[in-house]
Amino acid sequence: VVAVIPIVLNRDRNISVANYRELAGNGQLLVTSIFATIQGEGPLAGGGCVFLRLAGCNIGAKEDCPWCDTYFDFDGGRVMRVEVVLAEIREKLNGSVLVVVTGGEPLLQWEVMSAMMADATDLAWQFETNGLLLKDGVTRDILTHPNKAIRVVVSPKVPATLGKYRAIPAHWHELAEVLCLKYVVEDNPHSNYHQPGPVRAHEHLPALDTYVSGMAVYRRQLRPGEVANIWDDTLIDPVRTRSNYNHAARIVMDHPGLYWLSLQTHLFAGVE
Numbered sequence: 606v607v608a609v610i611p612i613v614l615n616r617d618r619n620i621s622v623a624n625y626r627e628l629a630g631n632g633q634l635l636v637t638s639i640f641a642t643i644q645g646e647g648p649l650a651g652g653g654c655v656f657l658r659l660a661g662c663n664i665g666a667k668e669d670c671p672w673c674d675t676y677f678d679f680d681g682g683r684v685m686r687v688e689v690v691l692a693e694i695r696e697k698l699n700g701s702v703l704v705v706v707t708g709g710e711p712l713l714q715w716e717v718m719s720a721m722m723a724d725a726t727d728l729a730w731q732f733e734t735n736g737l738l739l740k741d742g743v744t745r746d747i748l749t750h751p752n753k754a755i756r757v758v759v760s761p762k763v764p765a766t767l768g769k770y771r772a773i774p775a776h777w778h779e780l781a782e783v784l785c786l787k788y789v790v791e792d793n794p795h796s797n798y799h800q801p802g803p804v805r806a807h808e809h810l811p812a813l814d815t816y817v818s819g820m821a822v823y824r825r826q827l828r829p830g831e832v833a834n835i836w837d838d839t840l841i842d843p844v845r846t847r848s849n850y851n852h853a854a855r856i857v858m859d860h861p862g863l864y865w866l867s868l869q870t871h872l873f874a875g876v877e
């Protein structure tokens with residue numbers, strides 16, 4: 606059973622690595638936006654950073670995650686040379702060294718990102734990915750990369766056609782020191798997202814660091830440039846959102862030491 610979601614925000618078509626081939630050959634990225642903010646979720650939550658939001662997603666039609674609230678339209682992306690992207694990031698960092706690379710799906714443009722990070726080993730890079738493209742080759746690249754400050758947050762999605770989470774690939778454990786999982790949950794017992802997914806590939810392997818995050822429920826589509834704010838009940842449904850946050854907290858309390866609660870701090874602060 607799929608969750609009942611009142612509003613689907615920013616639907617797009619599904620994009621593949623091939624859609625970026627020419628850009629990659631020219632050392633270019635397709636970018637949605639670059640902005641200074643705080644990291645809202647996961648192990649570095651609360652830290653000042655710059656977000657590099659890349660355009661396009663391999664689940665752009667959102668059949669697996671209709672609650673996604675980010676804008677990442679492939680055709681609305683800006684083509685930018687890596688030097689220009691890096692210069693804009695440095696200008697906005699304002700003394701911080703943390704760059705959060707998100708999307709859409711940032712691993713669609715891994716090749717160019719990898720080259721860019723090799724030229725910026727003074728900066729720390731955190732990828733937020735759905736994990737579908739975190740294949741063996743990318744794991745090897747990260748483990749051998751000249752930039753030793755690359756971290757990965759995987760937020761796995763439930764395939765709508767499968768109705769349950771995929772198994773965790775065993776090679777993700779090779780990244781255990783730099784990788785964590787984040788599961789979005791909602792209190793609706795019929796939702797595919799009622800419970801978090803697996804935390805390890807095999808029984809004998811230790812669990813990966815795993816965060817559980819309550820789903821924020823939107824009442825309407827965001828207007829261009831509008832910043833979401835949890836205190837604005839014309840935008841976010843406070844009753845359903847509070848219930849989802851409470852559900853996430855109870856999952857953590859029922860499994861102390863296995864899960865960690867992650868709230869969307871940026872929504873509380875009213876920043877992008």
Ligand code: SF4
Nearest residue numbers: 662664670673709735
């Ligand atoms: S994979 Fe992530 S960015 Fe893409 S639609 Fe789903 S939640 Fe949004």
